[in-house]
Amino acid sequence: MQLLKIYYAYFSPGNTTEKVVSHIASSFQNYPVESINLTDYATRQEDYYFKENELLIIGVPAYGGRVPAPVVDALRHFTGSNTPVVLVATYGNRDIDDTLIELKKNVIDKGFIPVGAASFVCQHTFLKECAEGRPDEEDLKMAREFGDKLKERLRLLVTYDAGDLEVPGTFPYTKPPMGEFPFKVETNEYCIYCMLCTDVCPVKAISESNPKDIDSSICLRCGSCLRICPTQAKYFTEEPFKVLQEKLSPLCGVRKENWYTIA
Numbered sequence: 190m191q192l193l194k195i196y197y198a199y200f201s202p203g204n205t206t207e208k209v210v211s212h213i214a215s216s217f218q219n220y221p222v223e224s225i226n227l228t229d230y231a232t233r234q235e236d237y238y239f240k241e242n243e244l245l246i247i248g249v250p251a252y253g254g255r256v257p258a259p260v261v262d263a264l265r266h267f268t269g270s271n272t273p274v275v276l277v278a279t280y281g282n283r284d285i286d287d288t289l290i291e292l293k294k295n296v297i298d299k300g301f302i303p304v305g306a307a308s309f310v311c312q313h314t315f316l317k318e319c320a321e322g323r324p325d326e327e328d329l330k331m332a333r334e335f336g337d338k339l340k341e342r343l344r345l346l347v348t349y350d351a352g353d354l355e356v357p358g359t360f361p362y363t364k365p366p367m368g369e370f371p372f373k374v375e376t377n378e379y380c381i382y383c384m385l386c387t388d389v390c391p392v393k394a395i396s397e398s399n400p401k402d403i404d405s406s407i408c409l410r411c412g413s414c415l416r417i418c419p420t421q422a423k424y425f426t427e428e429p430f431k432v433l434q435e436k437l438s439p440l441c442g443v444r445k446e447n448w449y450t451i452a
């Protein structure tokens with residue numbers, strides 16, 4: 190098929206998913222390429238229409254083994270017309286569980302045809318020693334290799350069917366949406382009311398008038414506010430967070446491998 194344009198979309202509060210997806214897209218540098226940053230609240234409210242001869246590459250982190258809820262909402266604004274799509278899940282060395290199968294189902298419902306899928310290991314948001322420094326050079330090389338192979342395959346591809354691509358996961362999903370995280374974001378006395386956390390929160394969970402006022406029912410636990418805070422005033426509720434870190438710690442010494450498939 191003759192592609193006319195490439196889009197790469199990502200939800201990436203910690204920027205690792207963006208890195209992986211942009212490296213896959215870099216194989217298509219001789220095409221017009223447009224990025225869609227789904228971490229941005231306003232971008233997620235926009236409607237997007239994709240044509241048959243365009244390619245969408247979409248990347249999301251596994252959140253509790255599922256697609257992050259804001260991406261599920263954003264996809265309601267996407268309309269494909271038998272548009273080929275490449276699905277990418279990143280994860281912090283534990284598992285993607287049902288992330289890819291959920292992403293696949295959601296894009297097929299919106300008129301896309303999955304032609305490739307991948308999972309890439311990225312440093313875990315909750316424990317930096319878990320897959321620390323990933324994606325590293327080797328991972329990014331593999332992302333480019335995946336992109337090159339996709340480009341070649343799409344050039345030769347004539348007909349393909351939405352259900353053809355096999356991805357890991359089970360339906361009905363085994364994990365709840367949004368994950369189950371028994372800890373919240375809390376704020377200590379070092380808060381200087383600079384409002385950077387309010388600005389960076391991808392779901393507007395932090396009040397615009399009081400950064401200590403956080404709506405835990407919509408907070409994703411993505412850690413954006415912890416990373417941006419200049420005074421380290423934000424933290425996850427200590428005890429349950431430590432318990433989760435302890436559960437993850439056996440995964441720290443293990444180098445899990447990336448995976449991809451092409452239709």
Ligand SMILES: Cc1cc2nc3c(=O)[nH]c(=O)nc-3n(C[C@H](O)[C@H](O)[C@H](O)COP(=O)(O)O)c2cc1C
Pocket residue numbers: 200201202203204205206207250251252253254255279280281282283284285310311312313314315368409410411412
């Ligand atoms: C709320 C939340 C849930 C997560 N759930 C999982 C998970 O189920 N499995 C896993 O291996 N990693 C999990 N992670 C780790 C992320 O998938 C991983 O760090 C990812 O690379 C973050 O992407 P980003 O840097 O683009 O935000 C989770 C991280 C967060 C913040």
